[in-house]
Amino acid sequence: MSKVTTTESKSEAVRKDGHTITVDLDKCISAGPCSIAAPLTFLLRDSDGKAIISDPDGDTLDAVMEAARSCPVLAIIIKDKTGKQLFP
Numbered sequence: 001m002s003k004v005t006t007t008e009s010k011s012e013a014v015r016k017d018g019h020t021i022t023v024d025l026d027k028c029i030s031a032g033p034c035s036i037a038a039p040l041t042f043l044l045r046d047s048d049g050k051a052i053i054s055d056p057d058g059d060t061l062d063a064v065m066e067a068a069r070s071c072p073v074l075a076i077i078i079k080d081k082t083g084k085q086l087f088p
Contacts, residue, residue: 002056013056018081021064025050025075033070038063051075 004013011023021041023034030049034042040058042051059067065087068076074088 004053004056006052011052013053015056015061015064017061019056019061019064019086020077020079020083021053021056022077022079023051023053023075024077025052027073027075028071029073029075031072033072034067034076037067037070042067 002013002015004011009024009026011025012020014020028050030044030051032044032049032051034051035044038059040055041053041064043054044050045052065078068078068087076087077085078087079085
């Protein structure tokens with residue numbers, strides 16, 4: 001499993017395919033659609049309900065992209081292996 005780094009302000013991990021997923025926890029409002037779209041990748045933290053990455057490779061890249069698109073505050077950032085931002 002890929003290494004996930006979660007701090008006070010972000011949760012970040014690199015998938016095996018090289019894509020980086022970042023959740024901006026300062027933006028996250030605990031709405032939760034990401035955990036429905038990609039339930040193996042995103043977990044809502046018990047302490048405050050904010051989305052953190054549990055397993056970046058748990059769901060397909062398509063599901064992770066759908067999760068990012070479902071976020072009402074665009075708190076999920078997806079970058080490809082070259083660092084180019086794919087979303088938002």
